[in-house]
Structures are given as structure tokens and as C-alpha cells.
Amino acid sequence: MSSHETISRRRPRSGTTSRAAFTGAEARGPVIDQTGREIPQQTSHFDGGFRLDFGTANPFGNLTRAQRIARLETMAKLLDIAFILPGTKIRYGVDGLIGLIPVVGDIIATALSLWLVREARALGAPWHVTARMLGNVAIQGVAGTVPVAGDAFDVLFRANMRNARLLKRWLEKQPR
DSSP states (O other): OOHHHHHTTOOOOTTOOOGGGSOHHHHHOOEEOTTSOEEOGGGSOOSSSOOOOOGGGOTTSSOOHHHHHHHHHHHHHHHHSSEEOTTSOOEEOHHHHHTTSTTHHHHHHHHHHHHHHHHHHHTTOOHHHHHHHHHHHHHHHHHTTSTTHHHHHHHHHOHHHHHHHHHHHHHHHSOO
């Protein structure tokens, strides 16, 4: 008995359709982008080499400068001041929650903060602005490694909001 016969020994019950009867295109249907337009099937194939091109469905491609700035500010707020500690006026974000996980949480939080610095660089921020931003991320990353006090420091220091403010101040000085 071959291995193929061993694997396919189970037969579907009468009246039911086997999953193997569908081809990939029939099972998935058309690919629709965010605006509701159908994307042609030939642009999303995986034959041989890896290629994935959804055109307008890519949320990170072809963004205007204003959209990038808005996304950066939203991410900074989510990371630093998204929630309020009940009964107090202390705000904290996802960064503070992730930082509670020892070692791995601090690495993930620092990586998210570095993504904001990368976005600032993509917006054309000069080296002195990105250096200050990296300094803020480094301070938060190093202080965050201290078990309890580091987590409190992460919540109060808010490196991402500081970095968003730095970038916004620099952008306001630039001619349009």
C-alpha cells in the first residue's frame, strides 16, 4: 500500500463535498481592495517566486505626507497615552502594558518605538532630530529593563509622544 493510499483512505460521507473538489480561485473568490474594487486575479499569484501586489489595497504604500504624520501621531498616542488608570489621571499605553513582560516586552516596546523613528526618517527628518528621537528611545529602553521602577518610568517618560512632538516641531519649521 502506497503512502498516498494510506493518507486518502478516509472517504467523505455520502452527500457531502470534499474540500479537495474546489480549486484555489473558486474557494476564495475575488480579491477586493479597501475601496470595494475587485483586484484582477493575475496580480496576486505565487507561482515560483514570491510576489504579492495588491495595488491600492496596501495600507502602507503611497501615503501622503499628511497621512504619514497622522499615522505616526496615532501610533504614538496608542503606545503612550491610550488608556487612563481608573481613579487617577495617569495615562498609559500599549507600551506600558507590553513592558510588563520581562525582557521580551521591553524588546518589543523598543522595536515599536524604533519604527516611529524610522517613519520620521522616511518623512525627511534630519540627523539631529532622529538622533534626539533615538536618545529618547534608548533612555526608555534602558530604564525599562529595571523590573518595577522601569515600568513606572515607561509610563511617565512617554518617549513616543516626545518623539512625535519633536518631529511635529521640526515639520512646522519646514516650508511646504
